[in-house]
Amino acid sequence: MPNHKVMIVDEDKKFLDELEEILAFSGYDIIAQQDPHSVLPVVSKEKPHVILLNLKMPGKSGFQLAHELKSAPEFKHIPIIAMTGFFKNGYKAFLDICGIKKCLKKPFNPLDVILEIKAVLG
Helix, strand or coil: CCCCEEEEECCCHHHHHHHHHHHHHCCCEEEEECCHHHHHHHHHHHCCCEEEEECCCCCCCHHHHHHHHHHCCCCCCCCEEEEECCCCCCHHHHHHHCCCCEEEECCCCHHHHHHHHHHHHC
């Protein structure tokens, strides 16, 4: 069975590189994206099994991107795990509206993200 594909969307190159390395070492095939505007065509082409999505990005927020993904019939089945360093109580309602079931608060332990990926993949 091929490895699961995990897409990581985060504008922070250093964070993206570190998380990509950790997940690749854990056996996942990684699709890394810094630009939230380029995500939809890449999702269509690569068909990731799960998406790790930063909520606060310039130009297009993770909330907007998650809503776009969950509104598209071909993408709505892909689980999204949000990541943020700026979690506020009001975010819970937005997460539900956007179809995001899990949210990791940065900084997080690498083991936590691996456990969350395994949980959403079953």
